[in-house]
Amino acid sequence: MNLLESFRIAIEGIWANKMRSGLTMLGIVIGITSVIAVNTLGQGGQQALVNEVEKFGATSFNVMVDWNSKEEFKNQDLTVEDTEILTKASPYIEKMVPVNYGSADIQGPKKSERTNIMATGADYLAIQSNIKLVKGRFISKDDDLEKRAVIVLDDQAAAALFKKQNPIGQRVRMYNTSVVVIGVVKEDKFRFDMSQSGTAYIPIRFDQTFQDEPYVSSLLGKASSKETVELAMQQTKNYLNRKHNHTDHYMVRSLQQELSQLNQMTDMLTLVFSVIAGISLFVGGIGVMNIMLVSVTERTREIGIRKALGAQRKDILIQFLIESVIVCLIGGTVGVILGVGAAAIITYFAGLPPFLAWDSVVLAFGFSSVIGIFFGLYPANKAAKLDPIEALRYE
Amino acid sequence: MLQIEGMTKTFVSGGTELHILKGVTLRVEAGEFVAIMGPSGSGKSTFMNMLGCLDRPSSGSYQLDGIEVTQLPEKKLAEVRNRKIGFVFQAFNLLPRSSALQNVELPMLYAGLGRKERRTRALDALRRVGLAERINHKPPQLSGGQKQRVAIARALVNQPAILLADEPTGNLDSRSSVEIMAIFQELHAQGVTIILVTHETDIAQHAQRIITFKDGNILSDERVQEPLIASPSEEVFVT
Numbered sequence A: 001m002n003l004l005e006s007f008r009i010a011i012e013g014i015w016a017n018k019m020r021s022g023l024t025m026l027g028i029v030i031g032i033t034s035v036i037a038v039n040t041l042g043q044g045g046q047q048a049l050v051n052e053v054e055k056f057g058a059t060s061f062n063v064m065v066d067w068n069s070k071e072e073f074k075n076q077d078l079t080v081e082d083t084e085i086l087t088k089a090s091p092y093i094e095k096m097v098p099v100n101y102g103s104a105d106i107q108g109p110k111k112s113e114r115t116n117i118m119a120t121g122a123d124y125l126a127i128q129s130n131i132k133l134v135k136g137r138f139i140s141k142d143d144d145l146e147k148r149a150v151i152v153l154d155d156q157a158a159a160a161l162f163k164k165q166n167p168i169g170q171r172v173r174m175y176n177t178s179v180v181v182i183g184v185v186k187e188d189k190f191r192f193d194m195s196q197s198g199t200a201y202i203p204i205r206f207d208q209t210f211q212d213e214p215y216v217s218s219l220l221g222k223a224s225s226k227e228t229v230e231l232a233m234q235q236t237k238n239y240l241n242r243k244h245n246h247t248d249h250y251m252v253r254s255l256q257q258e259l260s261q262l263n264q265m266t267d268m269l270t271l272v273f274s275v276i277a278g279i280s281l282f283v284g285g286i287g288v289m290n291i292m293l294v295s296v297t298e299r300t301r302e303i304g305i306r307k308a309l310g311a312q313r314k315d316i317l318i319q320f321l322i323e324s325v326i327v328c329l330i331g332g333t334v335g336v337i338l339g340v341g342a343a344a345i346i347t348y349f350a351g352l353p354p355f356l357a358w359d360s361v362v363l364a365f366g367f368s369s370v371i372g373i374f375f376g377l378y379p380a381n382k383a384a385k386l387d388p389i390e391a392l393r394y395e
Numbered sequence B: 001m002l003q004i005e006g007m008t009k010t011f012v013s014g015g016t017e018l019h020i021l022k023g024v025t026l027r028v029e030a031g032e033f034v035a036i037m038g039p040s041g042s043g044k045s046t047f048m049n050m051l052g053c054l055d056r057p058s059s060g061s062y063q064l065d066g067i068e069v070t071q072l073p074e075k076k077l078a079e080v081r082n083r084k085i086g087f088v089f090q091a092f093n094l095l096p097r098s099s100a101l102q103n104v105e106l107p108m109l110y111a112g113l114g115r116k117e118r119r120t121r122a123l124d125a126l127r128r129v130g131l132a133e134r135i136n137h138k139p140p141q142l143s144g145g146q147k148q149r150v151a152i153a154r155a156l157v158n159q160p161a162i163l164l165a166d167e168p169t170g171n172l173d174s175r176s177s178v179e180i181m182a183i184f185q186e187l188h189a190q191g192v193t194i195i196l197v198t199h200e201t202d203i204a205q206h207a208q209r210i211i212t213f214k215d216g217n218i219l220s221d222e223r224v225q226e227p228l229i230a231s232p233s234e235e236v237f238v239t
């Protein structure tokens, strides 16, 4: 008997027991839905993170004093000069700026506002590719060298201090000093950044005039290429330890590194959920086997008739096997649709970019067929082995 | 054509051996119309199942069309059932969800015939039993006599060497029974070999030869001098 006829017979069998076939499919549907949703979300989340990192500069890295260091902490463990020397000396470092991060009240014309203060150098904007100048200009080399009292606001701080007014050229007060607003920037925030307050940028050498001992909290570097990030980080570390009489006092991290750690975490989560989803799929498969066994028992007489008319074992085997594979494939298809849909809804509300895990879709179909064959084989074989006379006598 | 020698069948049931067939020897020539009679439990159905290759005898030989079938492997036996034997059951044994046409096509499906040929031959067989008008009816929509005619069409459609019928009229009223017997007689006239089990004497009288079973043995084997001619009151379209 040809395969097409077997398909027709199998579909007739499924159709004749719509309710039962539907319930059997449900187990597969739930299993496949969860596998697809979990994998799509997991992979989609990772893709989103990769995109973010690309946007924020896959070549940038950050240098800090390692707070776990057992060595003596000094205020000059990081200096402005370090950035200048490193930029000149290392072929792998394209740009580097010092950063001192803090916060202060800024007094605007209308009101005073608590603002994050980022004291840094002129190249900051070139390294932080997610920050764009929208008005005026950013801190220049001369601003920094001459310790000018200038300030650049981000759009949030500008809006808070000046409402709709143009802030360029206006004066604000901070650290009990009058400073001139020279520019406004807009930050494309990291997707998962929830901070509410605005940020202001001032020349780091100006910032240091307010400190007894000049202090730098971190260095921000940009490697010449993705491939040289590691080298640039290593050189920076070696240089700093040597320069400041330490052995292992610094912590250098890149977004790439953070990403791979995050990826490990999401991989782990995806795995755990996949295992759970896989178990539900397995339970679904057992459901298929159970129903197929019931079906074989119920249709014992039909099997007897077919055998009496000359059906071979393999004809009966294939008929029931195809039936269970079709049930699983239909369940799998519905599961894929629901899973992709669920993932799409979740990604939409989580604000992640839409993503389709094609490999898991293909895998789901393969998986459904394998489950159909695996859990269908025992009942189908049982049907095929039935003795025609006993099957015919079955009531 | 059909040669049985010393056929026995023993069932083991609840630890005791039941000797149902006790060495049956029988020869049936091509084109014969044989009726088997005998009391209930005398082993008629058991014997028919052996003839139909649905079951294997415990001992003895059975040659069908020159082939010793008792030793055939399962796969070959299915082939013999498919090609050489047409079986008509008392309980009809039609697939309830398939149409008359699909039921008749079934043996040809397992014979590997193509769609077109299956259809033509099934239609032809249904016409021979007078059911050309009912091809798309499903068994629950057919009367007992009509169901049995579908079953006969199904048994005939692969042009078997022998037509076996185990109490084909057992579930039918007398009018339908006569109709069925008319079909058998017509098929016999066309040269089909028929073995039919019945416990009704007047049904058996339609055959040429009556074999009587008793306790798993053949008690008698007689020619029918003047077989009854089945003449149904309603016209049956056997062509």
Ligand SMILES: Nc1ncnc2c1ncn2[C@@H]1O[C@H](COP(=O)(O)OP(=O)(O)O)[C@@H](O)[C@H]1O
Residues within 6 Å of the ligand: B011, B012, B013, B018, B020, B038, B039, B040, B041, B042, B043, B044, B045, B046, B047
């Ligand atoms: N598979 C079986 N196991 C045990 N006993 C059986 C089996 N098949 C038939 N029998 C017994 O064999 C006897 C003859 O049955 P059967 O051939 O159907 O008789 P008949 O058709 O002449 O009425 C009955 O007593 C029946 O119970």
Ligand SMILES: [Mg+2]
Residues within 6 Å of the ligand: B044, B045, B046
């Ligand atoms: Mg009987």
